[in-house]
Amino acid sequence: MTGPAGGSGGQPVGQVWVVGLGPGASEWRTPEVDSILRRASDLVGYQTYLDMVAPGPAGQRRHASDNREEAARAAAALDLAAAGRTVAVVSSGDPGVFAMAAAVMEQLARDDAPPGWAAVEVTVTPGITAAQGAAARAGAPLGHDFAVVSLSDNLKPWATVERRLDAAAGADFVLALYNPVSRHRPWQLGRALDIISGHRDDSTPVVVGRDVGRPAEEVGIVALGELDQARVDMRTVLVIGSSTTAMIERPGHPRQVYTPRSYPAR
């Protein structure tokens, strides 16, 4: 009988690394990720992200897929590794935050996972996620307790999103909102802002970060009551302040925003 473990007489068993490119700029990509991208025999990912990776060594193979096929992509990466390849699954941002790391783990955890996957080592590496990039460009809005919520209800009930927004806004967390809008989810952002506005003044600073770390980057700071939803799209991340988040306006400088480290006693 041939065991599934590498080195015990079975076929060679490879490796899956799940990596994140960061928001886009190579100056925000970790050396560990660059090293893995140079070493991997195969890159698996959404075409747009693979296009952000410089050509690798001769023979390195690229497997591009549609952005929606995360489960299939994760399974394909595990299949390649089970056949002895060393595979980088390429996300943007931090692969652990609303990205491919959970998709790969979900495959690993399947009751009907193929026996060949049993010996594959899966390693996740961290990256800069969009909210961190947007926050840095704007100052320090995440300087105090914060919550990170995806507004996508593709995989969770909208009622869960509402419950979380209400709880986090009610407890005065700063809120980072991912996936605020898509073509198929046009009304969710408005509803989310209504819930948050029930707990916040209209003057609350909001960071609107679009294409952060990419050539088309736009980062604005506006008051919650003046946020133009038409300027928010699927490439936008929002950071909505707590009751203590404040703007800094200095002549000759772009507006900045921060959440103080201290919180007043009631």
Added chain:
Amino acid sequence: MTGPAGGSGGQPVGQVWVVGLGPGASEWRTPEVDSILRRASDLVGYQTYLDMVAPGPAGQRRHASDNREEAARAAAALDLAAAGRTVAVVSSGDPGVFAMAAAVMEQLARDDAPPGWAAVEVTVTPGITAAQGAAARAGAPLGHDFAVVSLSDNLKPWATVERRLDAAAGADFVLALYNPVSRHRPWQLGRALDIISGHRDDSTPVVVGRDVGRPAEEVGIVALGELDQARVDMRTVLVIGSSTTAMIERPGHPRQVYTPRSYPAR
């Protein structure tokens, strides 16, 4: 009259960069941070963090201070920049997350800020924060909505911490807990775990990450009901799962943990 802006006849005005080294490992430090550390005329920071930075160019000055003197350190950096220096304020992790970026912004926003600071440009750069490093080592526990809370009540009322923990745990967020314990805050972690346990099964996976990204790194995954508080110290970050966070146990591999991308309808 001499205006405060650089280049308008006043004295030369410098720059403050607020940078984060990441959790420790140089492979998780961004190229942008390395570049700034090589260019800065002055490094300002807690001694322990400055010790993690390789020697810079000849003439680069280092200003080390005690970890508690964040406000004074931020003001000193702005003073140096107002005198024409290019100053890197050095944090660990992401300087925007419970670190120096907010401390610098607080100084900038002071009503009695020295006039010389008015022209200083302050730029924040993102970094990998401890929770991301611990999460990556353990799998993908931050794959779904999560909240980040500092348990320190040095600068905020403990009641605020309790309110936030209760709200976030009640809305089934994954929780990343920073500053869980210190010599002067011995009981807060136990109280926090009591609150969270009111919303979670004892079997909920918890990632215990200590010195993540450093030579002494230890990352464990335990059930909430079996968490040994004696193993948690000020260099530990905790990631406590939601109701859907699951462990993966595979023979021959370390335990891993993930939070699925999908959330069940009730």
